[in-house]
Each structure stands twice: as structure tokens, then as C-alpha cells.
Amino acid sequence: MELRQLRYFLAIAEHGSFSKAASAVFVAQSALSQQLAQLESELGQPLFQRLPRGVELTAAGRAFHPHALAILRQVEDARQSVTQAEGEAVGKVIFGIPHSISQALALPLLKAVRAALPRVELELTEELTGNLVPQLRTGLLHLAVLFDDGRLDEFRCHPLLDEALLLISPADAPDAPSGPIGLRDALRLPLILPAQPHGVRPIVEAAARQAGLAAPNVVADISSISILRTSLLAGLGHTLLPPMPMQRELERGELRAVPIAPEHLSRRVMLCASRHIPASAATLAVARVVQTLVGELCRDGSWREGRLIAKEQAPFLDMRTEG
Template sequence: MDISQLRTLVFVADLGSLNKASGRLRIAQPALSRQIRMLEDELGVRLFDRHGRGMTLTDHGIAALAHARHILGELDDMRQAVGGPSAAIVGNVSVGLSPTISNALSVPLVAEFRRAHPAVRVRIVTSYTGYLLDGLFRGDIDAAILYSARATLALRTEPILSENLFLIGPVSSGLSPDKPVQFKDLADLPFLLPSRGHDLRAVVDDCARQAGIDIDVVVEVDGYGSLKELVGAGYGYTIMPATAFEREQGEGQFALAPIADPSPVRQLALCYPRDRRVSRAALFAGEVMKEKMIGLVREGTWNGTLVG
């Protein structure tokens, strides 16, 4: 087993095909295929299922990938330790963001890596909290912004801000940022919300219990893009952070209003795995995201309250 085989495993797993990995690594596809076969022979297990659409990891492959990332990360850290604290960061980093946060942080995160550490290969995983947690536990994600209500003792968490949630509707709804809506009045509206078990849905359901009402969820939508399209088409309302609809609201596609008595709020935290070392690339990513979020709150662009 050598480093090139582990690097091939990571690239093929991330990109889903030998062809894409070949283009990224600039190594002929047959050579990459041979490295994968040699690694499988040495481990005595099949790491990938091959199919017409590409390659997907087996259960053995998922376990091997976590170890490969760890080994490659240790190697990168050794190079950087020899070069001193001022050495450029190299290697790979995987960052987890929810769809509502990704809009605000993806561009500045990539921009800072390209400016300060262009040799780092950045992977942004955009999904809901449950999937991001699994990725942190498996070693597939190095750092994430999560809703701390879902955090566990297995994570190092640093609370950053409490985020206000708003009532979002089509432009025809007449909602206004200057006119708060009482939570009890939401009982008369049709809602499009994520399914039960999603962190945002838990916040909404808890507020509904406090207000003594039932929310009429006409459609459960776990796809962020689909939810936006359905609200914009007039099929119902949703409850989301204002940052998730900031661009579309500015373009006149949606209207929003604050919610009162009670006001739905959720806390955001920067999270790292506690059971393994955190790379310099992951720490850099975390600092960039934290500073960007703090800056947006202070500018008034991100509607929330800083923690601490």
C-alpha cells in the first residue's frame, strides 16, 4: 500500500468515477484503475461497486476512505510541521454547510482559500444537519456549521450566533419586514416545511406548541431548491432564515416578515470532530466561516444575535 493508492481512493470516492479522477489527477485512467485493484487485493475486500454511472463506495470502502483521509492529513501536517507555522497549507478539506447557510458562506470560504492557501483542495458538502453529523462522525467532513441543538459530546462545538427565523411567502402575500406576524395567526396559513426530524421543523413545532396552535403543513419538502420554487409559485408559506432568501427577496421574488410571540430562533455553532485531530486546513476553514458570520451580523445582513 502506498500514498498514491490512498490518494486515488479519495479522489475516486469524491468524484464518483475513474474518468473524473483521471482528469483531476492528470493520471491515465488505466493506471488509476490498477491502483484501486491493487489496494483492494491488499486489503482483501471490494472498495467500490462499479456501474454505468460511475463508482460508489461499498461499506468496506467507506471505512477505508476515513482511514485514507486521516493518513493523508497526517502526512500533510508533517510537511507543514517541517516547514514551520508560516508554511502554506496544502492537502484537502471537506466543509459541511446546510443549504440555508451555504448561500452566505461558500463564496467567501473558497475565495479565502484561493487567496491564502491555493494548494488546498476544498470540498463543500451542502446538506441537512443529520447528514452532516454522520459525515463528521465517519471522518468524511472535517468541519461544519451546525445547529447546536443537534450537537453531541462527540463534537467540539463553538456557538457563534442565534439566528432569527422569518415567515416567507410569495410577493403577493403582502408580508413586510416592518410588520411582525403573531405566531398564533400562522394557524390560518398553508405551510411548506421540512419533514419531522429536521432541526428547523423541530423549532417550528416547538413554537406552535407554545402558541397553542397546529401548523397546517400541506407539503413536506426536504429539498431546499424545491421548497423555494413551491413558495415562489404560491403553493404556501415557509419559515426560514432571511439569509436563505436574501438574493431572491432583493430581486422581488419573495416577501418576508418577522414572527412574534414566540419568535422562532435557532443557534448556529462551528463544529469539529472530537475523536481525531483537526487539520490546519479545517481550522482555517472554521475561522473564515466564523469571521464571515460575525461580520454579517454586525453589518445587519445576517439577522441574529452573536453568542458570547
């Protein structure tokens, strides 16, 4: 298996055509076809299905695609690690952020990295939490923000903050509480929650079990923050979330948020990287920027209901490979 075969495979997958892919990678179509045939022979599976117009990935091709992409990204990281200017982080860092964290972190992080690391290209990927895990595992992501659910041992993780979950309701809902509400009463309300295993759903259900309470009264499973927001504004129910994804609506008075008390629900936000894929200097530099930025956002109140776990946090390194 050769790197050029992986590049050709990815080009064909991207363009859906041998001729367009050949033009994109500057080789003759016959040479590209020959290299793909050798790759398919080595893998023992056809990677593309030929169609009347173009091609599409087979099941084997779809399974192979993220691995090919991850390998080429790691090769580029290795090249950058030996060619970068001394003492300056250079290269591309692909950073995964859950939908419910994006409002708090995405724009401040882009600004902070641009200011502190001018030669680092930061690519943000916004996904459901459950989709970020396999991408981080295979190397499609260099870093990701994940929530500590007790199953992150495969990654190198650093705690960033604890984020309180509030009951968020339409402002004019007749059953919306005006002050703190107990967990039992909150779980009885018609709730709109992300589907398992995404977001806060495992936290809410675990809290109910630990308190010996009935399962939450979920009237809709919605894992999209934008659709969940629309559903709340339409008066279809309540949700249990940190306030940052709904910050604008809360500020405008369209939604209201009250704490869960005395139980207090929260989720721990972690910065994670692979244990087995070496981290580039650019990745480590972005990780340090994230740590500093999260501290600033919590201290000045920009990250509402965010609480730093410790005053002095250890640096997010050493991220060499393990095992």
C-alpha cells in the same frame, strides 16, 4: 489492511472498471485485482458486484466506502501536518454547509480563505443538515456548520450566531400578513417546511409543543431550498425560514418576510469538528477565518437576521483528540 488496498478500492469504485482503475493508479490490472481480493478476504465480504460491463459496489462496499475515504484523508492530513511550511497552513480542508446557510456563507468564505490562506485548498460540500452529521462523524468532512438541536455532544462545537426565523410568503398571497404575526397564527397558515429531521422543522415543532399549540399546518415537505423557493413563488404556501436563502427574491419584492412576535423563533448556528480526529493546522486556520468572517457579516448587516452570540468569541481550538 493496507493503504494501497484502500486506494485501489476507491479507484475501482470511482471508475466502475478494473481496467480504468488500474490505469488511474498506475498498476497492472492483475496486481489491482489481487490486492482487492485480499481486502475482500480480510473483510469477509465481496465489495463489488461484477457486471457485463464493469462493476458496482455491493451493500458491503457501499458501507465500507466512506470509511476508506475518511482513512485516506486522515493519512493525508497527517502527512501535511509534518511537511507543511513552518508557520503557514498548508493542505486541503473539506467543509460542509447546509443548503440554507450557503447563500450567506459560501462565496464570502471562499474569498476569505483564498485571501488569508493561499496554500489551503478549501472544498465546500453543500448538503442537508442530516447528511452532514454522519460525514463529519466518519471524517469525510473536516468542519461543518450545524444547527444546535441539543444532540451535538459528540462533536467539538463553537457557537457562531443566532439566526431569526421569519414567516416568508408570496408577496401577492391574500393571507400574507403585512406585519409581525404570532406563532399560533403562523402555524395555522399552509406551510412548506423541510422534512424531519432537516433544517428548521425540529425548531418549529418544538416551539409549537412548548407553547401548547397544535402542530404546524404542513402542506408540503420539501427539503430542497431551490424547490421550496419555487413552491413559494408559485403561491403554494408560506414557510418559516431565516431570510438569507430567499434574499434575492425578498429584495426583488417577489416574497415578503415578517417576524414571529412576540414569541421569536431562532436557530443557533454552530461550527463543528470531530472530537476524536485530530485537526490539521489548515483546519484550525479555516475555523479561525470562519469565526472572523461571520462576525464581519453580522456586524455589517450582510447576514440578515444574524446576531452574534458574544462580542468577543473564544478561538475555535484546541481540537486535539478526546477520550
